[in-house]
Amino acid sequence: MASVSTPPLTRSNSRSMSIDPSKLVPMDKTTALQGTGDFNVVFVGAGNIMFGSDEGPWNHSFRFEHKLGPRLKIVALIDPAVERATATLQKKRETFVRSAYENTRVYKTLDDFISNMTPNQAPRVFVVGSPPMFRGTQQPGRDVEMQIVKHFPGVAIFIEKPVATGPSSEIDEAFKVAKFIEDSKIICSVGYMLRYLKAVQMMKKIIEENNLTVMATIARYATAYEAIAKSDWWDKSKSAGPIIEQGTHFCDLSRYFGGDVDITTVTAHSLEWYEQAGKLSKQVIDESLIKEENRIPRVTAATWKYESGAVGSLTHLVALQGHDYSCELEVYADGYQLKLVNPYVQPVLYVRQPGNDSEETYRFPDDDPFFSEVSVLIDNIEDIEEDPDTARILCSFEDACKSYQLTWAIREASEKSRKKRV
Numbered sequence: 001m002a003s004v005s006t007p008p009l010t011r012s013n014s015r016s017m018s019i020d021p022s023k024l025v026p027m028d029k030t031t032a033l034q035g036t037g038d039f040n041v042v043f044v045g046a047g048n049i050m051f052g053s054d055e056g057p058w059n060h061s062f063r064f065e066h067k068l069g070p071r072l073k074i075v076a077l078i079d080p081a082v083e084r085a086t087a088t089l090q091k092k093r094e095t096f097v098r099s100a101y102e103n104t105r106v107y108k109t110l111d112d113f114i115s116n117m118t119p120n121q122a123p124r125v126f127v128v129g130s131p132p133m134f135r136g137t138q139q140p141g142r143d144v145e146m147q148i149v150k151h152f153p154g155v156a157i158f159i160e161k162p163v164a165t166g167p168s169s170e171i172d173e174a175f176k177v178a179k180f181i182e183d184s185k186i187i188c189s190v191g192y193m194l195r196y197l198k199a200v201q202m203m204k205k206i207i208e209e210n211n212l213t214v215m216a217t218i219a220r221y222a223t224a225y226e227a228i229a230k231s232d233w234w235d236k237s238k239s240a241g242p243i244i245e246q247g248t249h250f251c252d253l254s255r256y257f258g259g260d261v262d263i264t265t266v267t268a269h270s271l272e273w274y275e276q277a278g279k280l281s282k283q284v285i286d287e288s289l290i291k292e293e294n295r296i297p298r299v300t301a302a303t304w305k306y307e308s309g310a311v312g313s314l315t316h317l318v319a320l321q322g323h324d325y326s327c328e329l330e331v332y333a334d335g336y337q338l339k340l341v342n343p344y345v346q347p348v349l350y351v352r353q354p355g356n357d358s359e360e361t362y363r364f365p366d367d368d369p370f371f372s373e374v375s376v377l378i379d380n381i382e383d384i385e386e387d388p389d390t391a392r393i394l395c396s397f398e399d400a401c402k403s404y405q406l407t408w409a410i411r412e413a414s415e416k417s418r419k420k421r422v
């Protein structure tokens with residue numbers, strides 16, 4: 001029978017690619033960061049990830065407000081949809097966090113900001129939450145990271161996942177952007193927030209402390225499609241499809257445990273929209289408006305070899321109704337099964353280890369990985385040189401490029417093997 005426990009709290013080596021779970025403090029149990037002076041931030045994108053929506057718990061502005069308290073100053077909001085950005089700011093100015101937004105100026109483009117910036121607007125960090133089709137390349141208009149690094153040397157960047165969504169022929173460019181960022185030595189974090197879950201860090205700790213070698217990762221990601229009302233999400237020409245846009249979180253988490261993937265080994269199959277088993281009854285968008293060749297698969301199942309020899313697999317499903325997703329990741333090592341269930345809603349970790357055939361159950365109430373990723377980023381910007389114990393950023397741009405590459409390999413393998421339409 002499974003027993004229920006709270007996670008053991010021990011310290012970990014903060015220089016490793018993991019964080020002591022006890023250091024991941026929920027937002028309501030932390031106080032705003034001490035320190036003096038304004039902390040200037042530029043937001044690129046005024047959409048859901050930055051300001052929240054009904055679709056999920058993401059909302060970066062909310063976490064920045066809590067982490068920085070009255071020090072937070074959003075000096076610029078860059079978004080070509082000026083009306084949306086202005087309306088969003090207006091709402092913020094009517095709340096108790098007004099001081100962060102009262103002097104925020106809206107700019108259509110990064111170039112506008114660069115040309116008109118005043119010295120007291122000099123930012124400490126850019127938070128990039130624009131659509132990935134406009135970033136991750138070296139091409140004008142789609143090279144926001146390189147422009148930021150060139151014009152604001154030394155300034156930190158936070159970038160949302162995925163790093164890009166252009167054609168797969170552009171993946172090399174994303175790696176070049178990664179090299180450019182790495183050479184600049186700036187602080188850069190990519191928003192694979194599931195890495196910051198306490199449950200995930202506990203899995204890492206078990207692996208590190210027991211000196212384990214991962215043998216397999218098994219990921220299942222079942223979307224509640226009824227809740228997805230954004231028509232772009234259903235259109236591969238806009239979103240790049242559900243593996244690249246969404247399954248990417250679990251591809252990244254699989255890689256976080258399994259390591260680098262031998263991309264030549266990726267195989268995949270899909271259930272397509274035109275197959276009998278792929279018919280959906282509760283889509284809230286009108287799929288007939290999307291070109292047939294751009295409609296997304298309902299199921300994608302992939303396997304691959306990691307460079308270590310371990311085996312990875314992912315099944316992504318567009319099958320559930322209602323609101324909550326059903327997602328699980330299992331990690332196996334000699335004698336061990338670490339099973340992460342429901343990471344988006346209420347993470348539970350089941351651990352089976354040598355000496356006991358039953359699982360231990362760990363729950364993590366109030367954990368907020370979105371807050372933890374923001375918190376770790378700001379701690380690094382504020383005091384990385386003074387405090388060698390500052391928790392390390394868990395996803396670099398290069399690491400995120402590797403996850404992006406894996407998602408493209410899965411999409412292409414599934415398209416090659418798909419059942420042709422009769």
Ligand SMILES: NC(=O)c1ccc[n+]([C@@H]2O[C@H](COP(=O)([O-])OP(=O)(O)OC[C@H]3O[C@@H](n4cnc5c(N)ncnc54)[C@H](O)[C@@H]3O)[C@@H](O)[C@H]2O)c1
Binds near residue numbers: 047192
């Ligand atoms: N980590 C997560 O769980 C999570 C959740 C939601 C979204 N995201 C990611 O965040 C990113 C944005 O998603 P969203 O849901 O906020 O989209 P959104 O459509 O709600 O918002 C995007 C905003 O960016 C603006 N924009 C367009 N082009 C721009 C440009 N060149 N420069 C600046 N702004 C531009 C749009 O006008 C829009 O206001 C995507 O990469 C998405 O995958 C991540």
